[in-house]
Amino acid sequence: MTVAAEDQDKRLRKGRRAEKSELTRNRLFEAAIRLVGDRGYAGSTIRKITSHARIAHGTFYNYFESQQDIFDQLLPYLGEKLRQYLETRLEDNVSFFERQDVLLVAFDDFIQENPAFYRVLTEAEVFAPKAYRVYVADNVEWFIRHFSADRRRGEFDAIREQQLEVIAFILMASHHYLNMRFSNWMGEVTRMPSWAVETFRDFVRGGMMSVNGRQDLIEPPVQADLTAPAASSAPASADQPTEIVKFTPRPADTELSYSAQSIQLDCRTTHIERGHVVVELDVDRRTLNSRGAVSGGTLTALMEIAGAAAMHDRAHQLSAETISINCTVIRAATEGVLCADSRVENAGRNIRFVTIRITLDGVDGPLIAQGTVTYRVIE
Structure with a gap:
């Protein structure tokens, strides 16, 4: 060769x-x-x-x-x-x-x-x-x-x-x-x-x-200062969110801790079916911030509670840990009953996503906050 x-x-x-x-x-x-x-x-x-x-x-x-x-x-x-x-x-x-x-x-x-x-x-x-x-x-x-x-x-x-x-x-x-x-x-x-x-x-x-x-109408977005005191105690309009709460909790947490405060909530379930739960919480002094409105921490904690209830598989008794919560506060609430309507929107074996709407005085009441909770299922 x-x-x-x-x-x-x-x-x-x-x-x-x-x-x-x-x-x-x-x-x-x-x-x-x-x-x-x-x-x-x-x-x-x-x-x-x-x-x-x-x-x-x-x-x-x-x-x-x-x-x-x-x-x-x-x-x-x-x-x-x-x-x-x-x-x-x-x-x-x-x-x-x-x-x-x-x-x-x-x-x-x-x-x-x-x-x-x-x-x-x-x-x-x-x-x-x-x-x-x-x-x-x-x-x-x-x-x-x-x-x-x-x-x-x-x-x-x-x-x-x-x-x-x-x-x-x-x-x-x-x-x-x-x-x-x-x-x-x-x-x-x-x-x-x-x-x-x-x-x-x-x-x-x-x-x-x-x-x-419409390029001539494009302007830099105005950054809201969420740490400044409110100019008025009146509720914010539906198209002007008061604050956005995002966090990633530590798996070892034994209490729900947000915004440097620990919150223990007495909630009650009023409706439950597979993948859909409604949880209610009475607004009281413990749930309010210094401005007299329900705090973002309270709303976020309520979301996690309602989300966990919605995704819980009673048949197999699965447990889960929270990966992240994204809560957008739409308007202020100063009194009444918060109603968290949570639904499992998409689910895999190990990761579950739950969307939640928090309204005031019933599921058809004014929208207070909305968001998504992500869970990791622990087998």
Whole structure:
């Protein structure tokens, strides 16, 4: 065999080894995706992944350093798979509006073919935060790259470069939550209805035309000083929130502690069914702040109590720890009965999300606060 022939043979063998290596890595990824979709990250071990992939346990370490290593690469791998899938549905030089129509439907189709996607995504924020950040950054970059091509063709020439990231996040959130609601609601995979697609289409068209045509009206947002004393004791209007409370509690906490105060609430449950609970709390001196209104800490504590009651699975007696609470206070309340209406909106095996509305003097009363509580289920 000549030297040239030997070199060619070596290149062929090297190429086959690289191809085989990539196939093995992808088999491990796909097995991990199926497992996380079925059992969550907490229920997916190296041994289970290699067993599902039909690959020797020791071979796993030729590709990943640890279980966390494959978790940190899993969502970016699935994100790349999603973007490649979307690209195949796009024609060259398609307009911005045409692309949004195609992407929403294509995202829906991807969910039908990859039902484990949402659990891999939603639980990654807790179990693989590094992967979650990479996934978001890669998707934003992908959207902005397409926006830049639109602008080079003369579309939306009045929109500033710095606004593209905001638009990318808006569209990403729309795709995510619309498909979660209509394509994979509570684990039930369905098809997105045409009227939902049409509503999204009209909303995007109106919003983009407004932003593109009204640049002279854009001003820096006014930052409210929430630490300053109130100028008046009158309740705030519904379109002017008084404060926003966000926190991440410590798992070891034995009391609900917010805003440097400990709160012990005497609540009562007035309605309960699977995934839906109403909890009431009488407003008294202990629940008020120095301005005479119900404190943000009280409202946040009430949200956690009502949320935990709504997501509690009595059949299996699951316990859970609070990961985060996002509470937006809409208007002040000085007296009466607070009514926390909580509903489980989306749930996985290990992560649950509960939306809560706090109203005054009944579920149909004035809206006082609203927000979301995220829980990690402990088995």
